[in-house]
Amino acid sequence: MRVLTLRGPGGIVGVLEDWWAAMQASRVGSAPVITGTIEDRVTTAAARLGFHLDYIATWTMAGSLATEIRQLDEQALAIICPPDTREHGTRLGPCPAENPDGTVCGAVLRHYRSSTGITCPWCAVAYPPSTWADLKTWMDHDEQQEVLLAG
Structure with missing residues (x-):
């Protein structure tokens, strides 16, 4: 069930798009255009955040962004490699x-x-x-x- 939560609309894509929107609003004051399948949206949001890493590194919200990305990473890792099997x-x-x-x-x-x-x-x-x-x-x-x- 956990894997479906991460792959669904509020999972990985939701976290990445929320941060992309917050970063873009902070930087240029506009909202991103979001279209495509969930997979496309994850790729686009991650690419946009990656493109703006120079700004994110100095952004006041960088610590919170990093924390949420780390949590996503840990959740995904727990699915593909549970702690008791590592x-x-x-x-x-x-x-x-x-x-x-x-x-x-x-x-x-x-x-x-x-x-x-x-x-x-x-x-x-x-x-x-x-x-x-x-x-x-x-x-x-x-x-x-x-x-x-x-x-």
């Missing part, structure tokens, strides 16, 4: 990659069964299987350095 991966340890300022990234690295590599969710450094033996050594070295600095 793979959480095996926790490996902190990412040993060095940031441009010399600090260690430190984000939690995880290995997923469906993946052939490991990629840091923060710094996007990829660790292919050929580096995994070294990865453990790098992680251990970074953890030892933290203990020495803290002590």
Whole structure:
């Protein structure tokens, strides 16, 4: 039933068109012209919002828009991949990659069964299987350095 609510007139299309109308009224003072099938309307509203991202980034309503879009995304994800079926991966340890300022990234690295590599969710450094033996050594070295600095 939830999928029909998202696909129906008040679901995804309603949220996108409401924000498109609010953004357009705020920017140029007119209402958008809305026509077509629900699929066409979703595509058009999303494209119009995307086209005006430079304005939206400075708009006072940007935070609320982002919150509603995030909620839509979470609702859609819950339908196609319910939380109890999501793979959480095996926790490996902190990412040993060095940031441009010399600090260690430190984000939690995880290995997923469906993946052939490991990629840091923060710094996007990829660790292919050929580096995994070294990865453990790098992680251990970074953890030892933290203990020495803290002590």
